[in-house]
Amino acid sequence: MPKNPWINISTPLPGPKAQAILEQDQKYVSPSYSRPYPLVAHKAEGMVVIDMDGNTFLDFAAGIAVCATGHCHPRIVRVIQEQAAQLIHLSGTDFYYPQLSALAQKLAEIAPGSGEKKVYFGNSGTEAIEAALKLARYATGRKKFIAFYGGFHGRTLGALSLTASKPVQRRGFGPLLEGVTHVPYPDCYRCPERPARDSCHPACVRVIEDQLFKTILSPEEVAAIVFEPIQGEGGYVVPPPEFFDELKRLSRQHGILLIADEVQSGMGRTGKMFAVEHFGIEPDIIALAKGIASGLPLGAIVARADLMSWPPGSHASTFGGNPVSCAAASETIRLLEEGLLQNAAETGQYLLDSLRKMMDRCAIIGDVRGRGLMIGIELVKDRNTKEKAGAWRDLAVHECFHKGLLILGCGENTLRLMPPLIVSRAQADVALEILEEVLLEIGGKDIV
Numbered sequence: 310m311p312k313n314p315w316i317n318i319s320t321p322l323p324g325p326k327a328q329a330i331l332e333q334d335q336k337y338v339s340p341s342y343s344r345p346y347p348l349v350a351h352k353a354e355g356m357v358v359i360d361m362d363g364n365t366f367l368d369f370a371a372g373i374a375v376c377a378t379g380h381c382h383p384r385i386v387r388v389i390q391e392q393a394a395q396l397i398h399l400s401g402t403d404f405y406y407p408q409l410s411a412l413a414q415k416l417a418e419i420a421p422g423s424g425e426k427k428v429y430f431g432n433s434g435t436e437a438i439e440a441a442l443k444l445a446r447y448a449t450g451r452k453k454f455i456a457f458y459g460g461f462h463g464r465t466l467g468a469l470s471l472t473a474s475k476p477v478q479r480r481g482f483g484p485l486l487e488g489v490t491h492v493p494y495p496d497c498y499r500c501p502e503r504p505a506r507d508s509c510h511p512a513c514v515r516v517i518e519d520q521l522f523k524t525i526l527s528p529e530e531v532a533a534i535v536f537e538p539i540q541g542e543g544g545y546v547v548p549p550p551e552f553f554d555e556l557k558r559l560s561r562q563h564g565i566l567l568i569a570d571e572v573q574s575g576m577g578r579t580g581k582m583f584a585v586e587h588f589g590i591e592p593d594i595i596a597l598a599k600g601i602a603s604g605l606p607l608g609a610i611v612a613r614a615d616l617m618s619w620p621p622g623s624h625a626s627t628f629g630g631n632p633v634s635c636a637a638a639s640e641t642i643r644l645l646e647e648g649l650l651q652n653a654a655e656t657g658q659y660l661l662d663s664l665r666k667m668m669d670r671c672a673i674i675g676d677v678r679g680r681g682l683m684i685g686i687e688l689v690k691d692r693n694t695k696e697k698a699g700a701w702r703d704l705a706v707h708e709c710f711h712k713g714l715l716i717l718g719c720g721e722n723t724l725r726l727m728p729p730l731i732v733s734r735a736q737a738d739v740a741l742e743i744l745e746e747v748l749l750e751i752g753g754k755d756i757v
């Protein structure tokens with residue numbers, strides 16, 4: 310691999326300073342975190358993370374799709390510093406400050422849908438989902454929800470009741486929320502009925518109407534359908550357009566709200582501000598977090614104004630929408646609008662096209678899919694049987710780390726690329742080169 314200005318691995322990984330932190334972490338930190346490789350960060354800038362021992366890595370994971378504007382973007386750092394020197398906290402639940410209302414106005418203006426909208430702020434994705442669930446129940450007077458297998462919506466008990474991504478996330482934590490029914494999420498790559506890439510078998514998207522509503526669930530009891538426009542943790546699965554047509558139809562016909570979980574897919578990641586814009590759907594409630602404030606904790610829901618009829622005191626959070634996070638979010642949106650959205654669309658398409666060409670050379674790539682910089686590479690043992698290559702995927706994540714490229718997995722056997730939206734074509738080329746090298750190396754390995 311030719312030298313590039315971003316990657317320099319000069320110690321064994323983990324290096325000695327990293328090793329000391331790992332030992333401390335192991336002794337004192339909750340073992341519930343799932344770290345795929347021992348990266349111990351010291352600092353980061355732009356697309357590069359520098360570890361405790363001075364090794365530098367090219368970041369295609371962005372702190373799990375959070376650092377939208379890259380690490381420590383100078384403009385984000387500046388607004389954080391200025392805001393921190395002025396007002397760190399007051400609690401938007403009890404008092405007013407302009408950073409919160411200005412961000413609410415901006416989010417309401419840019420969210421899909423022409424009607425008026427209002428915004429509620431929390432601190433994380435899971436809190437955004439909790440707020441969405443409570444608002445949907447309150448506004449409709451209905452109790453039940455429909456969610457999708459493979460979906461990930463967070464880990465607090467309400468959101469966890471929707472999450473159906475891995476058994477370990479739920480095991481031992483029940484009972485969960487009553488009245489949540491899961492149905493399959495359309496996965497075109499694994500659809501047995503799909504003869505050609507651009508055709509869709511209607512049975513898959515009609516499962517709610519044809520099976521659920523005819524057997525165990527009355528539509529008039531359903532408050533909302535909660536969906537990820539592109540499934541994230543579940544494997545970066547992009548549904549067919551017919552899926553969204555069906556959601557719209559069900560919503561109109563039965564008065565069911567549509568809650569789009571855009572925690573991972575939102576804020577420019579897919580090359581549009583919200584992933585639902587790719588599919589022409591205007592949800593009643595959109596949940597946001599992750600990339601919204603370039604790394605500061607912030608979650609939000611943007612909802613139809615007429616739904617936000619809940620009275621003072623009914624829902625709030627002490628820290629939600631603190632001034633520093635709100636200032637960082639407003640600056641993040643400015644940066645997205647000034648060019649990062651476009652870069653996400655263009656560099657994302659370049660990556661997708663290049664990865665599809667890579668399929669000719671790497672037999673273990675079964676499918677490449679995504680929008681913008683939300684890209685999944687599904688690994689299989691055999692393209693005909695589509696046998697999932699979970700162990701190869703784990704090994705690929707690990708090997709990329711050792712070659713200086715930070716990526717993560719999702720689903721059982723998929724690699725995901727979710728770099729900061731500042732990624733350049735030259736950096737994309739380095740990542741592609743490492744990926745190809747790694748996938749060719751492990752393709753022949755005899756592991757299960």
Ligand SMILES: Cc1ncc(COP(=O)(O)O)c(C=O)c1O
Binds near residue numbers: 464573
């Ligand atoms: C689609 C989606 N929803 C919700 C969440 C939960 O967000 P948080 O970890 O901030 O609670 C995540 C986190 O990965 C997510 O990807």
